[in-house]
Amino acid sequence: MRHRQMLAPLTAALAAATLVLSACGPGPAEKAQSGGEVKLQMVESLTNPTRTALLKKLIADFEAANSGVKVQLISPPTNQADQKITQMLQSGKGVDVLEVRDTTVGPFSTNKWIYDMAPDLKDWDGLQALTPNALAVTQQGGKSYMVPYGFYGLSLFYRKDLVQQAGFAGPPKSWSEMVEQAKKINDPTKNKYGYSFRGGLGGAGNAIAVISGYVIDDINKDNAFKLTSGKTIFSSPKAVDALNLYVDLFKNASPPSSVSWGYPEMVQGFTSGTTGFLLQDPEVIATVRESKTIKEDQWGTAPLPVGPTGKAAQPLANAGWGVAQGSEHKAEAVKLVKFLTSGDPALTFSKENSLVPILKSAADDPFFKDGPWASYVAMNSSPETYVVVTQPRGVPWSTEWGNKADADVQKLITGKAQPAEILQDWDAYWTKKWAGN
Amino acid sequence: MAVTDTRPAASSRRTAGSRPPAGGRRRFSGRTALVLLAFMLPAIVFVGLFTYYPLLNGISMAFRNYNLNDLSDTSWVGLKNFRTLVGDEMFRGTVRNSIVWVVGSLVPQFLIGFTMALWLRRKFRFRGAYQALVFFPWAVSGFLIGILFRWMFNGEFGVVNDLLMKTHLIDTPVPWLADAKYAMVAVIAANVWYGVTFFAIMILAALQSVPDELYEASAIDGAGKVRTLFSITIPSIRTTLALTVLLRVIWTFNSPELIFGMTGGGPANETHIVTSYMIQVTQEGDYGRASAMGVMVVFVLLLFAIFYLLSVRTRTPRTRRKVVAG
Numbered sequence: 001m002r003h004r005q006m007l008a009p010l011t012a013a014l015a016a017a018t019l020v021l022s023a024c025g026p027g028p029a030e031k032a033q034s035g036g037e038v039k040l041q042m043v044e045s046l047t048n049p050t051r052t053a054l055l056k057k058l059i060a061d062f063e064a065a066n067s068g069v070k071v072q073l074i075s076p077p078t079n080q081a082d083q084k085i086t087q088m089l090q091s092g093k094g095v096d097v098l099e100v101r102d103t104t105v106g107p108f109s110t111n112k113w114i115y116d117m118a119p120d121l122k123d124w125d126g127l128q129a130l131t132p133n134a135l136a137v138t139q140q141g142g143k144s145y146m147v148p149y150g151f152y153g154l155s156l157f158y159r160k161d162l163v164q165q166a167g168f169a170g171p172p173k174s175w176s177e178m179v180e181q182a183k184k185i186n187d188p189t190k191n192k193y194g195y196s197f198r199g200g201l202g203g204a205g206n207a208i209a210v211i212s213g214y215v216i217d218d219i220n221k222d223n224a225f226k227l228t229s230g231k232t233i234f235s236s237p238k239a240v241d242a243l244n245l246y247v248d249l250f251k252n253a254s255p256p257s258s259v260s261w262g263y264p265e266m267v268q269g270f271t272s273g274t275t276g277f278l279l280q281d282p283e284v285i286a287t288v289r290e291s292k293t294i295k296e297d298q299w300g301t302a303p304l305p306v307g308p309t310g311k312a313a314q315p316l317a318n319a320g321w322g323v324a325q326g327s328e329h330k331a332e333a334v335k336l337v338k339f340l341t342s343g344d345p346a347l348t349f350s351k352e353n354s355l356v357p358i359l360k361s362a363a364d365d366p367f368f369k370d371g372p373w374a375s376y377v378a379m380n381s382s383p384e385t386y387v388v389v390t391q392p393r394g395v396p397w398s399t400e401w402g403n404k405a406d407a408d409v410q411k412l413i414t415g416k417a418q419p420a421e422i423l424q425d426w427d428a429y430w431t432k433k434w435a436g437n
Numbered sequence: 438m439a440v441t442d443t444r445p446a447a448s449s450r451r452t453a454g455s456r457p458p459a460g461g462r463r464r465f466s467g468r469t470a471l472v473l474l475a476f477m478l479p480a481i482v483f484v485g486l487f488t489y490y491p492l493l494n495g496i497s498m499a500f501r502n503y504n505l506n507d508l509s510d511t512s513w514v515g516l517k518n519f520r521t522l523v524g525d526e527m528f529r530g531t532v533r534n535s536i537v538w539v540v541g542s543l544v545p546q547f548l549i550g551f552t553m554a555l556w557l558r559r560k561f562r563f564r565g566a567y568q569a570l571v572f573f574p575w576a577v578s579g580f581l582i583g584i585l586f587r588w589m590f591n592g593e594f595g596v597v598n599d600l601l602m603k604t605h606l607i608d609t610p611v612p613w614l615a616d617a618k619y620a621m622v623a624v625i626a627a628n629v630w631y632g633v634t635f636f637a638i639m640i641l642a643a644l645q646s647v648p649d650e651l652y653e654a655s656a657i658d659g660a661g662k663v664r665t666l667f668s669i670t671i672p673s674i675r676t677t678l679a680l681t682v683l684l685r686v687i688w689t690f691n692s693p694e695l696i697f698g699m700t701g702g703g704p705a706n707e708t709h710i711v712t713s714y715m716i717q718v719t720q721e722g723d724y725g726r727a728s729a730m731g732v733m734v735v736f737v738l739l740l741f742a743i744f745y746l747l748s749v750r751t752r753t754p755r756t757r758r759k760v761v762a763g
Binding site (some may be wrong): 083086090105107110111188191193199200201255256257258259260262263266268269272274275396397399402406407410411414416 | 444503504506507508509591592593594598609610612613614615616700701702703706707717719720721722723734
């Protein structure tokens, strides 16, 4: 009887200890090497169901070509993904291959969470197949924290019929022509507006695209928020002209409620036939094609509008694949990164995700040469006019800047602040940050 | 009516597992206590691990230089994060917005919820179906409600403007989410729609516990509807009302998801409340400053809850257990 009573607390304590210890046990990646099989954990960030299905298909191809390696794909919802990835990297467990974006590569590498693949890529023939832009991203500062899978480049979506009705021969080539045409199309009484203005989330990106087009002759291509003089682009008097034009575009050619328009609203504005112009990434091509309101012959794409000197800055936003520093299977993880960023898998991923491709061979592919894609190809084949620049998107304060700049653009277009004030503030912000304060 | 005490007499013999003496504490032998503690250990460990450890960690972060973008220096900085917040104009704005958000949401929620509960208490055909319909919004995620209302309040293709234009209440579309003064009204309107249900559920439950005899008696005494409401209904459900208001104040103060879905805190940060701003700062990686905000929020809500409960308690007459003599 007595030993039974002794047994009860012992059993309970043992159960508790087992439960606690099991929580501290090895993660899936560590357990994975059963019977010589390596199991990789891969996590994506810009998740959407179609893309996840495509990734799974490509992973299956990789597994077929690499027996003994199994990949488990984790797909968190987009709006929480980067936070989840951060937590995983912080714990140092449970992730081998991850999606690294130009906005996260800075913080991830600063904290030594991601692995420098430069030694592994040194003799890789896939490097030769990359476009100059993709190669530049892969070899930033002599380190290779990621290999891009594609680029997000802006071009102009426009309504052919509305442009014609407004009396213009073709789409606007410059920002001043854009304002002129958008004003002509604008008719609030018929719920018709010239331009799908992005005033909400991500709105600062388009404002900076205009500023960059105005200061292009003095811009530092490797750090597109700087002039060749070393000052910020926001300190240039030309930037004031750019923002004045931008405010004019909002006030006289855009829907009043576009102050709060983010990506879905601005695209909906165009696809619903409400607006005549839209500045967006190629991924929107598929969305516009699905529109029930505007037919295929009513719209087209044109290169990014240029500034007063006939040039535009092309800031190619990008994302790619990287390897976690904490991975215990770096060789296999790098192998997977190489597989996804070369040959057919890379081309398939660019096509099915509507991305500007990373491979040189894509220039000869009919898919990218015709129709709406033609403007992107045209821009890439005229590097003197559409100057490729690198924006400092990988800095640790990138998210903070994004939130601040978006709110400032809203202040600007709602009349709460003047262009000169905003630019002075931005200039001070970046000068202070670069000085390490 | 006599007040009687029907409790059993206290037993002088106390053994483990026996009924406790009235008003006294249960005593266990050392071995029994050990057994019970051992069985409770998993729960204690898990609660400690998943509730108190993160809580204490969060509090400690508030006093550290904890920025995810650069973890090379996470040293102790004392009250620096709190001083930064006090000097932050935007934070002060979010405090003001939080008060507007809570008061602006709660007053209409309470009044409409109360009215709905009174209406749903009456017996009529399909009452069950109506109740299910009324309570449905409570089952939907706040973030989703935010996105739905964001489209509804869209200036160009939103249903709200469409209805107002068709009924000629407005001539030109209102940019609901683009203008600061309208945006706050829009998010509060959405929150009122979302939160009315909770009040209705709670008040209806309380109303159903009020004996019909009281209403019959007041009708015999010739009391009108208003008099009955203030003399019978409200005093009978006073405790439920007080606790529901307290819970809703805390929840509404801590509910940024609807604002996040609808405006993202815009235009120009005009609809940010403290908790939505806290999420934004967390996303920016500054966990130290975000934790400082969290600590402040907990402290303020704790103070509010204490004062509120004390003030309600002093005004609530002591109830005595009454046993109706048969």
